[in-house]
Amino acid sequence: MTADGMPEVDRAAASRAAIAARRARAEVKEAVRTGRRSALDVAETAWRDPSGIEGGMRVRDLLTTLKGLGPARTLTVLDRLGIAPVKRLGGLGHRQRAVLRDWLKRRSAVPGHGRLVVLAGPTAVGKGTVSAFIRENFPDVMLSVSATTRRPRPGEIDGLHYFFVDDAGFDRMIDSGEFLEWAVVHNLSRYGTPRGPVQEALASGRSVLLEIDLDGARQVRAAMPEATLVFLLPPTWEELVRRLVGRGTESPEEQARRLETARVELAAQDEFDALVVNDDVRRTAAEVVDLLAVPGAPSRA
Ligand SMILES: Nc1nc2c(ncn2[C@@H]2O[C@H](COP(=O)(O)OP(=O)(O)O)[C@@H](O)[C@H]2O)c(=O)[nH]1
Numbered sequence: 001m002t003a004d005g006m007p008e009v010d011r012a013a014a015s016r017a018a019i020a021a022r023r024a025r026a027e028v029k030e031a032v033r034t035g036r037r038s039a040l041d042v043a044e045t046a047w048r049d050p051s052g053i054e055g056g057m058r059v060r061d062l063l064t065t066l067k068g069l070g071p072a073r074t075l076t077v078l079d080r081l082g083i084a085p086v087k088r089l090g091g092l093g094h095r096q097r098a099v100l101r102d103w104l105k106r107r108s109a110v111p112g113h114g115r116l117v118v119l120a121g122p123t124a125v126g127k128g129t130v131s132a133f134i135r136e137n138f139p140d141v142m143l144s145v146s147a148t149t150r151r152p153r154p155g156e157i158d159g160l161h162y163f164f165v166d167d168a169g170f171d172r173m174i175d176s177g178e179f180l181e182w183a184v185v186h187n188l189s190r191y192g193t194p195r196g197p198v199q200e201a202l203a204s205g206r207s208v209l210l211e212i213d214l215d216g217a218r219q220v221r222a223a224m225p226e227a228t229l230v231f232l233l234p235p236t237w238e239e240l241v242r243r244l245v246g247r248g249t250e251s252p253e254e255q256a257r258r259l260e261t262a263r264v265e266l267a268a269q270d271e272f273d274a275l276v277v278n279d280d281v282r283r284t285a286a287e288v289v290d291l292l293a294v295p296g297a298p299s300r301a
């Protein structure tokens with residue numbers, strides 16, 4: 001026994017564990033300092049597993065590894081964000097996580113490097129309509145073209161609306177790691193975002209818009225935490241039903257099934273960075289383009 005009442009062996013083990021954790025945290029900081037990991041990735045990892053190495057890091061220690069942020073400026077930033085300097089990443093509450101995530105995202109928006117925005121939302125809210133408006137009116141935005149196993153509809157052009165592939169072709173794309181994300185949508189067909197064009201566009205300074213389902217949006221968040229996730233909302237539930245029925249592309253049974261899914265999807269809106277109500281297509285598109293911070297785009301169309 002030692003003076004503090006702790007058995008000598010336990011004390012030695014605890015201090016070895018503390019030294020190992022300190023060393024692991026120092027390695028994480030080094031990875032951020034040298035650009036091998038983004039601060040946002042470290043924070044998101046901490047929030048997935050608050051008891052892990054990243055979760056045990058002080059927010060102050062993470063921020064001081066960022067370029068241009070010495071100890072004094074870090075304290076000013078933390079004060080502005082309403083986060084106490086002693087706080088550890090894993091101990092931040094929901095609201096504090098949201099403000100820190102936002103702040104890190106804005107910092108990582110490097111000039112000359114495009115932004116990635118994901119547009120999701122319930123069926124028939126108008127994702128396709130808003131994306132088409134952006135494609136026609138904001139040519140600076142790159143709209144990612146997905147691969148899908150669903151059959152082309154009349155008027156749809158391969159390579160413009162989708163890359164239409166068969167099941168074997170889609171399997172090959174999965175196996176060769178070509179997808180940034182992919183999912184089975186409406187229990188029917190597979191859809192996936194080819195990774196290469198997205199990364200090339202971002203690296204060349206173009207902003208990219210992905211119009212994908214909720215499952216895909218979650219995968220993008222995990223793979224690229226710097227992406228901005230936008231959830232499109234209908235003005236009212238009744239209007240959503242009106243749009244789905246009015247589109248007239250699904251049978252009544254299929255409409256009922258999609259509305260069930262829509263309820264589940266609407267419940268996920270809190271996971272998103274921005275909520276945009278699709279009341280008027282032109283206004284909604286302008287709001288989404290604002291989030292893409294496209295140079296030269298009008299702030300309100
Ligand atoms: N995860 C994922 N979803 C996609 C992708 N491309 C399209 N989707 C979603 O697939 C759904 C079906 O699209 P579509 O076949 O055009 O039919 P729609 O429901 O009539 O618009 C839409 O909700 C899209 O958001 C993709 O690459 N990945």
Ligand SMILES: Nc1ncnc2c1ncn2[C@@H]1O[C@H](COP(=O)(O)OP(=O)(O)O)[C@@H](O)[C@H]1O
Nearest residue numbers: 123124125126127128129243247278279280281
């Ligand atoms: N802002 C809007 N106001 C009125 N109708 C809209 C609006 N946006 C879309 N719509 C209509 O709602 C229906 C569903 O839109 P669509 O783009 O196919 O939805 P999604 O791609 O989300 O499934 C279409 O008939 C479309 O014309």
